Amino acid sequence: MIKHLLSAADLDAEHATLVLDTAAELANLSSREVKKLPTLRGRTVVNLFYEDSTRTRISFEAAAKRLSADVINFSAKGSSVSKGESLKDTALTLQAMGADAVVVRHPASGAPHRLAQWVDGSVVNAGDGTHEHPTQALLDAYTMRSRLGRLAGLHVAIVGDVLHSRVARSNVLLLTTLGAKVTVVGPPTLIPVDVGPALSPDLRVSYDLDAVLPEVDVVMMLRVQRERMNDSYFPSTREYARRYGLDVARMRRLPEHAIVMHPGPMVRGMEITPEVADSARSTIVEQVTNGVSVRMAVLYLLLGGK
Amino acid sequence: MSSTYLVKGVSVLGAEPTDLLIRDGIVASVGGARDAQVIDAAGLVALPGLVDLHTHLREPGREDAETVETGSRAAALGGYTAVCAMANTSPVADTAGVVEQVWRLGREAGLVDVQPIGAVTVGLAGERLAELGAMADSAAKVRIFSDDGHCVSDARLMRRALEYVKAFDGVIAQHAEEPRLTEGAQMHEGEVSARLGLTGWPAVAEEAIIARDALLAGHVGARLHVCHVSTAGSVDVIRQAKAAGVRVTAEVTPHHLLLTDERATSYDPVFKVNPPLRTQADVAALRAGLAEGLIDIVATDHAPHAVEDKECEWAYARPGMLGLETALSIVLDVLGPQWDLIADRMSRAPARIAGLSEHGHTPAPGAPATFTLVDPAARWEVDPTGSASRSRNTPYAGMTLPGRIVATFLRGEPTVLDGKATK
Numbered sequence: 063m064i065k066h067l068l069s070a071a072d073l074d075a076e077h078a079t080l081v082l083d084t085a086a087e088l089a090n091l092s093s094r095e096v097k098k099l100p101t102l103r104g105r106t107v108v109n110l111f112y113e114d115s116t117r118t119r120i121s122f123e124a125a126a127k128r129l130s131a132d133v134i135n136f137s138a139k140g141s142s143v144s145k146g147e148s149l150k151d152t153a154l155t156l157q158a159m160g161a162d163a164v165v166v167r168h169p170a171s172g173a174p175h176r177l178a179q180w181v182d183g184s185v186v187n188a189g190d191g192t193h194e195h196p197t198q199a200l201l202d203a204y205t206m207r208s209r210l211g212r213l214a215g216l217h218v219a220i221v222g223d224v225l226h227s228r229v230a231r232s233n234v235l236l237l238t239t240l241g242a243k244v245t246v247v248g249p250p251t252l253i254p255v256d257v258g259p260a261l262s263p264d265l266r267v268s269y270d271l272d273a274v275l276p277e278v279d280v281v282m283m284l285r286v287q288r289e290r291m292n293d294s295y296f297p298s299t300r301e302y303a304r305r306y307g308l309d310v311a312r313m314r315r316l317p318e319h320a321i322v323m324h325p326g327p328m329v330r331g332m333e334i335t336p337e338v339a340d341s342a343r344s345t346i347v348e349q350v351t352n353g354v355s356v357r358m359a360v361l362y363l364l365l366g367g368k
Numbered sequence: 369m370s371s372t373y374l375v376k377g378v379s380v381l382g383a384e385p386t387d388l389l390i391r392d393g394i395v396a397s398v399g400g401a402r403d404a405q406v407i408d409a410a411g412l413v414a415l416p417g418l419v420d421l422h423t424h425l426r427e428p429g430r431e432d433a434e435t436v437e438t439g440s441r442a443a444a445l446g447g448y449t450a451v452c453a454m455a456n457t458s459p460v461a462d463t464a465g466v467v468e469q470v471w472r473l474g475r476e477a478g479l480v481d482v483q484p485i486g487a488v489t490v491g492l493a494g495e496r497l498a499e500l501g502a503m504a505d506s507a508a509k510v511r512i513f514s515d516d517g518h519c520v521s522d523a524r525l526m527r528r529a530l531e532y533v534k535a536f537d538g539v540i541a542q543h544a545e546e547p548r549l550t551e552g553a554q555m556h557e558g559e560v561s562a563r564l565g566l567t568g569w570p571a572v573a574e575e576a577i578i579a580r581d582a583l584l585a586g587h588v589g590a591r592l593h594v595c596h597v598s599t600a601g602s603v604d605v606i607r608q609a610k611a612a613g614v615r616v617t618a619e620v621t622p623h624h625l626l627l628t629d630e631r632a633t634s635y636d637p638v639f640k641v642n643p644p645l646r647t648q649a650d651v652a653a654l655r656a657g658l659a660e661g662l663i664d665i666v667a668t669d670h671a672p673h674a675v676e677d678k679e680c681e682w683a684y685a686r687p688g689m690l691g692l693e694t695a696l697s698i699v700l701d702v703l704g705p706q707w708d709l710i711a712d713r714m715s716r717a718p719a720r721i722a723g724l725s726e727h728g729h730t731p732a733p734g735a736p737a738t739f740t741l742v743d744p745a746a747r748w749e750v751d752p753t754g755s756a757s758r759s760r761n762t763p764y765a766g767m768t769l770p771g772r773i774v775a776t777f778l779r780g781e782p783t784v785l786d787g788k789a790t791k
Binding site for chain 1: 554557558559560561562563564565566567568570634635636676679680681682683684
């Protein structure tokens with residue numbers, strides 16, 4: 063197994079499948095009365111969060127605790143970081159405390175890569191800037207596989223602010239590794255220049271959501287921040303919702319079996335309407351549940367479970 | 369007081385070996401050199417002392433990163449005899465007082481001629497002209513003006529600056545970057561930035577400003593110098609401007625001749641620089657442009673930074689890399705041993721643009737003894753801790769480069785001997 067999980071590209075098809083299979087085994091655990099395994103007893107997992115992200119932090123915390131690891135939560139607010147401590151000094155501090163794994167969320171792209179150069183333990187990227195969020199991609203793949211039975215050959219549309227989305231990058235990389243076909247959809251201003259050659263030669267780009275919907279098995283809606291319109295990425299939230307938002311009428315264009323995903327947090331009324339988010343096609347709550355199993359699998363495998 | 373040196377068996381610009389007698393600050397004719405100190409220069413190549421049109425010496429203000437003295441020493445060790453010190457110090461070199469201070473510090477260090485560059489606008493703020501005439505008339509005799517680090521993006525202000533400095537044969541050296549297109553930019557916009565999730569710095573932000581400035585310079589009949597050209601498109605724009613008769617000169621840095629944006633994949637900010645490292649196609653176009661003379665010179669954009677400004681997240685790091693001690697080796701690597709071409713691009717042409725009449729002369733009888741001796745056969749590994757600069761941010765750490773400076777002379781006095789600074 064690899065030492066760090068910094069990018070979804072760190073996983074080849076074999077390792078990615080191993081993570082998903084392990085997550086499936088561990089998922090059985092959560093239906094048991096005692097939801098705990100002794101696997102990581104005596105190991106220390108640090109959650110190092112430079113950004114507020116309650117849902118991701120709690121998910122990692124629950125995952126580590128169910129594997130009996132000692133968990134230290136280190137949030138940048140009110141800590142030495144707010145007093146001006148550098149990432150490197152923080153890394154050396156964690157190192158001195160004997161952290162076996164550091165789960166890091168950071169507003170700067172590449173911060174986990176820097177961290178991995180300074181600590182001996184495993185580093186797990188829990189979202190870095192506008193770069194990647196590999197465990198989100200793993201839980202999304204897990205959710206697709208459990209709902210649709212397979213990943214190879216699926217057609218997945220990722221819709222919205224691809225430019226600023228770490229979820230989109232990780233998903234494109236992981237899904238193409240696992241044999242799915244991916245189309246990114248959004249206004250041209252929110253699709254990175256050269257995104258195809260950058261992420262996958264097979265990646266497709268479309269600016270027309272209505273044309274794509276009938277062909278897909280999965281539609282993944284990305285959060286679109288309202289402030290983006292101030293930078294002229296699109297004229298107004300209303301126009302964005304009209305052209306790229308998923309409402310009931312658009313949902314009807316999907317094939318019968320297709321599912322609707324969203325990594326959260328949602329902006330209801332912007333990229334997705336409440337009726338769609340709460341519909342039977344929506345996997346949004348399931349994604350959260352699956353997140354814990356997938357993160358358990360990642361920690362288990364990185365910390366030498368195998 | 370001044371010593372006499374006999375440089376024996378040296379190849380001037382790659383020609384047949386000859387002897388050079390150095391006396392009273394000039395190259396004298398050989399003969400009657402009984403008291404001369406002999407320098408065995410067999411196998412060495414003599415070049416006119418290199419001239420850097422773009423150096424950040426950080427003094428005043430960031431003496432923890434570099435001083436005029438440490439930067440001068442790094443320059444001499446790199447074969448330079450003159451450097452032009454950029455204005456983005458703290459305080460900014462936008463008054464006669466600051467440029468004279470830098471000029472005086474250069475004289476005191478005595479390792480290279482330090483020619484201050486003056487800011488175009490007060491505080492580099494891009495709002496109103498600094499007292500360009502006062503800087504020109506000062507002891508520092510400033511002729512190059514630049515807001516480097518910032519673009520003079522206001523078209524009217526740029527036009528006025530280009531026009532105004534005609535009165536004293538000045539030149540505006542533009543950092544070509546349309547700021548609205550590069551807000552938050554971290555690296556070249558393209559495939560790699562899309563993969564790394566770093567905000568892109570599109571090539572067009574540079575090319576659009578160069579095109580605009582070339583048209584303005586043509587319109588008012590002024591001289592324009594373009595700093596650190598980094599894209600293939602810029603080379604094309606400059607080609608058109610020169611064909612149209614605009615008085616434009618351009619520089620390229622060693623790092624843009626060698627490195628590409630793929631280096632950012634490590635997220636190590638030692639590779640963060642402004643303008644950013646570009647693609648292989650850009651590198652190829654810059655090399656061709658330099659060989660052809662569309663790009664007139666190589667300038668280092670030597671930009672020392674303290675450790676804490678580089679040992680951090682990419683987005684929080686300051687842009688810039690060291691260059692003085694490695695420039696000649698990189699150019700030698702890129703152009704090969706075309707000594708006359710190297711002498712032109714690294715000494716004659718920059719001396720001409722900067723108006724440094726004592727520099728850029730091939731060492732031959734009657735010329736100022738301001739030259740450097742290179743061992744073209746030597747190969748050396750770049751060790752950041754071995755740098756004379758106060759900073760360590762070289763992007764070439766661990767690389768093995770060709771060509772080593774053995775000695776440098778400034779007006780007949782050695783500033784470097786046996787590869788070591790004399791003071």
